[in-house]
Amino acid sequence: MSTPAVSAAVPAAGGGSGSAVRLEDLHRSYGDVHALDGLTLDVEPGSMLVLLGPSGCGKTTALRALAGLEDVDRGRVLVDGRDVTDMPASKRDMGMVFQAYSLFPHLSALENVAFGLRMRRVGTAERRRRAGEALELVGLSGLADRYAGQMSGGQQQRVALARALAIRPRVLLLDEPLSALDARVRTQLREEIRRIQLEVGTTAVFVTHDQEEALAVADQVGVMSAGRLEQLAAPQEVYDRPATRFVAEFVGLSSRVPATVRDGRAVTAAGEVPLLPGSADGPRVDVLVRPESVVVTPDGSPGSPEGAGTGARGRVVHASFLGALARVRLATDDGEVLAQLPAVDAVGLGPGTAVSWRLAATAALAVPPGEGTS
Numbered sequence: 001m002s003t004p005a006v007s008a009a010v011p012a013a014g015g016g017s018g019s020a021v022r023l024e025d026l027h028r029s030y031g032d033v034h035a036l037d038g039l040t041l042d043v044e045p046g047s048m049l050v051l052l053g054p055s056g057c058g059k060t061t062a063l064r065a066l067a068g069l070e071d072v073d074r075g076r077v078l079v080d081g082r083d084v085t086d087m088p089a090s091k092r093d094m095g096m097v098f099q100a101y102s103l104f105p106h107l108s109a110l111e112n113v114a115f116g117l118r119m120r121r122v123g124t125a126e127r128r129r130r131a132g133e134a135l136e137l138v139g140l141s142g143l144a145d146r147y148a149g150q151m152s153g154g155q156q157q158r159v160a161l162a163r164a165l166a167i168r169p170r171v172l173l174l175d176e177p178l179s180a181l182d183a184r185v186r187t188q189l190r191e192e193i194r195r196i197q198l199e200v201g202t203t204a205v206f207v208t209h210d211q212e213e214a215l216a217v218a219d220q221v222g223v224m225s226a227g228r229l230e231q232l233a234a235p236q237e238v239y240d241r242p243a244t245r246f247v248a249e250f251v252g253l254s255s256r257v258p259a260t261v262r263d264g265r266a267v268t269a270a271g272e273v274p275l276l277p278g279s280a281d282g283p284r285v286d287v288l289v290r291p292e293s294v295v296v297t298p299d300g301s302p303g304s305p306e307g308a309g310t311g312a313r314g315r316v317v318h319a320s321f322l323g324a325l326a327r328v329r330l331a332t333d334d335g336e337v338l339a340q341l342p343a344v345d346a347v348g349l350g351p352g353t354a355v356s357w358r359l360a361a362t363a364a365l366a367v368p369p370g371e372g373t374s
Contacts, residue, residue: 018044018045018046018047018171018201018202018203019045019079019080019170019171019202019203020042020043020044020045020078020079020080020081020203021042021043021049021066021077021078021079021171021203021205022040022041022042022043022076022077022078022079023039023040023041023042023062023065023066023075023076023077024040024075024076024077024078025038025039025040025074025075025076026038026039026040026062026065026072026074026075026076026077027039027072027073027074027075028058028061028065028070028071028072028073028227029073034226034227035058035061035227036058036061036062036065036072036075036227037058037226037227037228038075038227038228039058039062039075039224039227039228039229040229041222041229041232043171043203043205043220044203044219044220045203046201046202046203047203047204047219047220048194048197048204048205048206048217048218048219048220049204049205049206049218049219049220049221049222050205050206050207050208050213050214050217050218050220050221050222051063051205051206051207051208051222051224052208052209052210052211052214052221052222052223052224052250052251053209053223053224053225053250054209054225054250055209057224057225057226057227058224058226058227058228059207059209059222059224060175060176060207061227062207062224063173063175063205063207064175065077066094066171066173066205067089067092067094067096067173068084068087068088068089068090068091068092068094069089072085079092079170079171080170092170092171093167093168093169093170093171094169094170094171094172094173095116095163095164095165095167095169095171095172095173096164096172096173096174096175097157097160097161097164097172097173097174097175097177098160098175098176098177099175099176099177099179099180100180101148101153101156101157101159101160102160103148103156103159103160104148105147105148105149106147107147108144108145108146108147109135109140109143109144109145109146109147109148109151109159109162110128110131110132110135110144110145111131112148112159112160112163113131113134113135113159113162113163113166114127114128114130114131114166115163116163116164116166116167117130117131117166117167120167130166131162131166132144133166134162134163134165134166135159135162137162137165137196137199137200138158138159138161138162138165138192138196139158139192140155140158140159140162143155152185153180153181153182153185154181154185154188154189157177157178157180157181157189158189158192160177161177161193161196165196165200165202169202170202170203171202171203171204171205172197172202172203172204172205173204173205174193174204174205174206174207175207176207176208176209177189177193177206178190178208178210178213179208179209179210186213190213190216190217191216191217193206193217194216194217206218211250211251211252214235215235215238215239215251216235218234218235219234220232220233220234220235221233221234221235221238221251223238223246223247223250223251225246225250230243230244230246230247231243231244231247238251239251239252239290240362240363241276241363242276242288242365243277243278244278244365245288245365245367248288248365248367249288252290253290253291253327253338253340254288254289254290254291254338255288255289255291255294255335255336255337255338256286256287256288256289256335256367257269257270257286257287257289257334257335257337257359258284258285258286258334258335258369259273259284259285259286259287259366260282260283260284260285261275261279261281261282261283261284261285261366262282266279266285266287266364266366268287268312268334268359269312269332269333269334270294270311270312270334270357270358270359271311271358271359271361272359272361273287273289273293273359273360273361273362273363273364274361274363274364275287275363275364275365275366276363276364276365276366278365279365279366279367280366280367280368282366284369285366285367285368285369286366286367286368286369286370287364287365287366287367288364288365288366288367289337289359289364290340290362290364291327291338291339291340292340292341292360293359293360293362293364294330294337294338294339294340294357294358294359294360295311295339295341295357295358295359295360296328296330296339296341296345296349296355296356296357297311297355297356297357298348298349298353298354298355299353299354299355299356311356311357311358312332312333312334312356312357312358313332313333313354313355313356313357314330314331314332314333314337314354314355314356314357315330315331315352315353315354315355316328316329316330316331316349316350316351316352316353316355317329317330317331317336317351318351319346319349319350319351321343321346322343323343324342324343325340325341325342325343326340326341326342326343326345326346326349327339327340328340328341328346328349330355330357332357337357339357
């Protein structure tokens with residue numbers, strides 16, 4: 001089935017350009033717990049912002065505050081420059097998709113999608129037309145007459161997405177929408193959500209604790225911890241240039257390698273690397289090194305990578321093969337180090353294999369030595 005032109009199907013409010021969103025100095029406390037602690041961020045019109053962080057970091061509270069489902073103690077919520085902080089949820093024109101599909105079991109897929117339009121007193125014919133177009137957009141026009149119990153989890157979540165889009169929301173809000181699905185369906189549906197969001201042109205805020213999900217769909221990722229925004233940037237920047245220790249350790253994998261600081265560079269037993277802004281001052285630090293920045297060479301291998309003379313010694317503890325890639329855990333004099341390399345280069349790197357390893361000249365964040373993970 002071909003995908004309809006979005007301009008004819010489910011245009012976003014305001015002509016498909018999306019709405020600008022600003023959360024300004026939001027505070028929300030529950031007793032001694034600060035769910036939001038001065039959160040400020042901006043979402044560009046028509047973009048997808050993903051709020052990423054562990055359970056309890058405040059990301060869902062922020063989403064609910066934007067939706068009007070949660071009061072804030074202090075701060076403002078603005079949509080297209082208009083202060084909606086005290087506006088009830090029913091007046092904000094926002095579509096929301098929850099982790100639980102929240103479909104009415106006694107209604108068909110079409111009737112579920114049309115429900116929000118009925119609450120807005122849209123006429124019967126227009127309601128059916130818009131609900132049908134929304135179902136077509138998510139690829140379920142052939143299941144319009146089915147009930148929730150007759151559909152898979154992925155299909156039910158598509159219906160929930162169609163229901164949110166049918167009202168032509170100013171902002172689309174997604175609260176852990178994929179966490180109840182199996183891995184294959186989750187991957188497929190996140191790609192569909194991103195495709196639909198781009199085609200419709202609506203502004204979207206997506207909450208997840210899954211870093212792979214966040215990096216795959218976002219225009220910008222907002223990494224949160226303890227009610228605060230640690231970093232707001234494009235996915236690649238968040239991964240390659242983490243602004244804080246929390247971001248470096250929460251997003252992706254990293255190993256701690258002891259180093260000394262000299263002229264803006266970290267000097268380790270496995271070579272020197274430039275330091276990112278925000279790095280701890282020396283003289284002694286730990287650098288947080290991504291697995292793909294660790295170059296591994298088996299002892300006695302014919303030839304070695306350029307610059308391998310700056311390498312250190314280690315032994316393979318374990319190798320995990322992940323299709324085209326492999327992750328190899330090394331025991332070294334500086335502790336365990338994780339490397340990622342093409343699977344073909346990891347053949348023969350079984351437990352106990354002696355290797356040399358070095359660091360590629362990729363910028364890394366330095367933190368105080370021995371500082372624990374949040």
